[in-house]
Amino acid sequence: MAIRSHRTRALVAGALLWIAGCSEPETGPIVVSAIGGPPELVNPNLKRLDAASAFLIEAVGQGLVQFDATGQVQPALAQSWIVSDDGLRYTFRLARLRGPDGEPITAEQVTERLQAVMSRASSNALKSQLGVIEDIEAMTDDVLEISLKSPRPNFLQLLAQPEMGILLDGQGTGPLRIAGAADGAVRLEPPEGDEDDGAAEPEGPRILLRGEPAALAVARFSRGLADLVIGGTAGNLPIARAAEPDAAALRFDPVAGLFGLIFTSDEGWLAAPEVRRALSMAIDRTELVTALGVPELQPRTSLVPDGIEDLPQPGQPAWAADPLPMRREQARQLVETALEGEEPPPLRVAVPEGPGYRLVFAHLRRDWRAIGLRVERVAAGEAADLRLIDRVAPAALAGWYLRRFTCDRSAICDPEADRLLAAARIEMWTAGRQTLMAAADRRLTDATPFIPITAPVRWSLVSPRLTGFQLNAFSRHLPETLVAPAP
Structure with missing residues (x-):
């Protein structure tokens, strides 16, 4: 069932009134509203990316590779690559592209930027996953090589993420360029051609990108003033539903991750x-x-989801197959035994703002009251016993899930699981790595540093104009993929 409330409908109605005063955008550019702050061309090594900034970097600061509309890896700065038979060396040949200074982009420049991602000072969201890299070396002006400590399935998916976009001197490397601002939005256009090469009129999408709160983004789309809304989560899904969009407009990417x-x-x-x-x-x-109302969304009790190549059978807790009444009775007894008859303190749960997240909390509070616990919701930045996290996995790698709970990152951890993960990082054989991953997964499942609920939710509002828009496992929708080429 759709999730609605008077408060949410009022929020959307107010946004519609505000949007009603806005002028129609000029025809031509694709208007994208990203839920979040204004788009900024930030350094991903220094600041985490929200939806608007991630879209901006993908548009104007591509990496070696990128995702196509279906989530498959395709060329970007690298026109081609070769993977060695043992899976340890990736050799990339750069396309002949020019940087912001008009000079050709070199392998040395790209190598320096990639090395910076892994530096001690970097806070890049992908840094922990790149520990498998042994070395990055520029071989010639247009060839670079990445060496791994051990073979890694789906390694290219990491390189395709916006956090791996290449910026030079604070400016992008294409395929689009920032061409100014209009109506509170950043204007993105294809670069001008080189007159010496007899280039024709530049081809490519023209975009107006803005970042704004969910209610404004949804209202803008509802009035036909935006072609695409991105950055939707379980937290703001009720806002989209309150606007009652066409069924074909509300799309859900089949993402995996931690929720x-x-x-x-x-x-x-x-x-x-x-x-x-x-x-x-x-x-x-x-x-x-069921209350979230997202098609194909399934409950999850395992830390790692099914379908991960380097962990074919993720561990399930021993109670996973028990009926709910039996589980709750066992849970009540466990809590009573641990407290030894004392009154339990209130359980403080930090939940981000958003009507969908409040709905999740309401279910948790009801379920934990059923085993005798008092539960309080606190703001995301306040002191809490548990925090709700909502993260999309950047690649189909078991290590992304398990390394989130190593002892240097998680309050609850298992030193032996850390040791197993370190051994898996350098294990050369697939079967050996799977065995080590499975052992680490089992230990973390027993330690319970995390309570899995389901997969993350990522939704978009899509106009019929965007004939190239497709759902994918990473919720990445590049500008050049939004409109299908004419037959």
Whole structure:
């Protein structure tokens, strides 16, 4: 069922009134509203990307490779690449493209930018996954080589993420360029051709990109003033539903990742693994997922989802197949035993703003009250016992999930799991790496540093004009893929 409330409908109605005063955009450019802050060409090594800034970097600061409309890796700065038979060396040949200074982009420049991602000072979101890289070396002006410590399936998916976009001197490397601002939006256009080469009129999409709150983005789309809304999550999904868009307009990408609760401390009554397991056991995931109303969305009890090549059979907790009433009774007993008759303190859960996230919290509060616990919602930045996290996986790699809970990143961890993951990083054989990953997964499943609920939700509003828009597993929608080429 669709999720609605008077408060959410009022929010959308107010935004529609505000948008009504806006003038119609000029015909031609594709108008994109990204939910979040204004688009900024930021350095991903220094600042995390929201939807608008990620789209901007993908448009004007491509990486070696990028995703096509279906989520498959395709050339970008690199026109081609070769992977060695042992899977340890990736040799990229750069396309003959020019940088912001008009000079050809060199392998040395790209190598320096990639090395910066892994530097000690970098806070790039992908840094922990790039520890498999042994070396990056410019071989010639237009050839560079990335050497790995061990073969890694789907390594190119990491390189295709916007966090791996190449910026030079704070400016992009294409395929589009920033051509100014209009009506509070950044204007993106294809670069001018080189007159010496007899270039014709530049070809490519023309985009007006703005970042704004979900209610304004949805209202703008509803009035026909935007062609695409991106950056939708479970938190703001009720805002989209309140506008009652056409069924064909509201699209859901089949993403994977982490959507659930992470524990913030290894002290107090939640330090006991059996108490953490009790909290996970008590959740009615089926009802919660049904309330979100997202097609194909499924409950999840495993830390790593199914379908990951280097972890074919992710571990399930021992209670996963038990019926809910049995799980709740066991959970109640575990909590009572851990507390030894004392009154439990309120369980503080940090949840981001958004009506969809509030809905998730309401289900959690009801489920945990059923085992005798008091639950309080606090703001995302406040002190809490658990925090709701909502992250899309950048690649189909088990390590992305498991390394989120190493002892240098998670309050609840298992040193032996860390050791197993370190061994998996340098294991040369696929079967050996799978065995090590499975052992680490089992230990973390038992430790319960995380309460999985389901997969992340990523939605877009798409106008009929965008004939090339396709759903994909990474929720990446590049400008040049939005309109299908004429037959």
